Amino acid sequence: MRFVDEFRDPAAARRLLTAISGLAGDEEFKFMEVCGGHTHTIYRHGLEHVLPANIELVHGPGCPVCVIPMGRVDDAIWLAEQPDVVFTTFGDMMRVPGSNGNLLDAKARGADVRFVYSPLDALRIAVDNPDKRVVFFAVGFETTAPSTAVTLVRARELGVRNFSVFSNHVTIVPPIKAILDSPDLRLSGFLGPGHVSTVVGNRPYRFVPEVYGKPLVVAGFEPLDILASVAMLLRQIREGRCEVENQYSRVVRPEGNPAALALLAQVFELRPHFEWRGLGFISQSGLRLREDFADLDAEQVYDLPGVRIADPKACQCGEVLKGVLKPWECKVFGTACTPETPIGTCMVSPEGACAAYYNFGRMHRDAAQLVGQSRR
């Protein structure tokens, strides 16, 4: 458990908490943080416990690993097991379960699976190993997609032919819209993603206040940033305003990064549909490589099985991702589903809501008692 005195500038944190209590009064508020990084900060620093009890933070679908459907993981494992393939991925994808094991299992069976910090490192492996075929498992929102795009352009410039990308990049706006369209969720406002917004800017979120009447504040990742953003949301509500505000202005420009957006448009196009674990198919929410890059597109170079696998029945990741259920309310949480043997992807990545609950033990005392009773 962390305390306010371990935050950066604890004096400012105390003042913000006083302001938040004053603004919130006795009314109940439910704010969703869209981004997995925010979820991580909230758990790691115990922010739920320093905020007044009538302010609830709901964890959204902002972990791109958590939303990759099982069938795509199976495709990745199939790719990793092809002859002469070096399969490269970010560390977290290694343990995401497919229908028959994960990438670590594939590695144990002899597949050459390596984890990299950047797709540029994967390209370097391709250059250094001309006799191998290197595939990069690309996941992530608009923050990560530019690094894949830069890598693809670099591969083209260098004339690298033994490199391809299996794109599972997704975009942030469609799932926010899907959540807002969900009838079983009552939200008072959103904490908008920070680093995604350095790329896309503030404008794509305007529909949230304009069409759905919910305020949104783009938030940074320090505990202080989250508290300041909650205060900004409450101030908007109290002052009768409803707009997109930017708390993270030290990093995020309203227009985003135009060079990155131009590059994304050059390399990627929207898929008509992309399946999200727990949320189902969301139209225009996934990115695939444009035809110009077909020779670097693993989906075109290889004949992927592309089998669609239904989510495990016991797993309630969908409800957790939508913020309808708290992780501990899922039937298999902490029993059949743990970070060591995850059933759903929310338990895999440290930013997944379930893993964060499990690892940091963030449960209100009464909730823990309830869970204890139900397990007896």
Next chain:
Amino acid sequence: MSTAAPAPLVDEALAADLADASLTLARRFAAGATLWCLAPAWEPHAHHVAVEFVHPVVVGKRALPAVALTGPDLVPSVRISVRPGDVVLAVAAADDSAVASVMRRAPAWGVTTLWIGNGERPPQGAADHVLWLDDPAPSLPATGGFVLLYHVLWELTHVCFEHPGLLTTAPDCTDEVCVTCSDEGRLAEVLTPASGLDPATARTAQGTERVDTTLVGPVAPGDLVLVHAGLAISRIDPEEP
């Protein structure tokens, strides 16, 4: 005739801040930090803080490594002096641009920051610890208010040393973060710009890294960028609050 008691110099909130800052300092010193002291407008304060921590004036108390950095070119002096894990303490007004620049760069150097001053406060989160006197009087830096603050800071740091259990923090059960899911963005200070096929190199709290700077335009040594998955995605103005 009755007179109202004067407001205390250190109120409850500032007392809490002092305690927090002292614990942080003790933990950093215990891990091997050096304290770098700055006070560009009032250099005697920098020397005074350094000597305070270095001299073992109380019998049995250890001398703590502290150095005053003075003279022109403050940012380059700090950059070249600090190592990850060190602490920078500045005694300066909130509008001191050199100190503000040091504070903004500190996360890229892996350095903990403390800022002492009076009058208008620096922006939220400008430093890890902000010890501030609200009295805006321009004469305050000469009246002993700051001296009292850093004397108490020094004494409380030694009080923390008397409780060794406080000096190590329990490791987080999981501190790993995923580059993509955590939407990671790490502050980096450019060391050398890209040249030919070689990417730029940059300094981060983790050490020196290769960084692709295609999307932020030409960079020069000292520029601050935000790095995600080996790519600089945003440029950060070192002077803007």
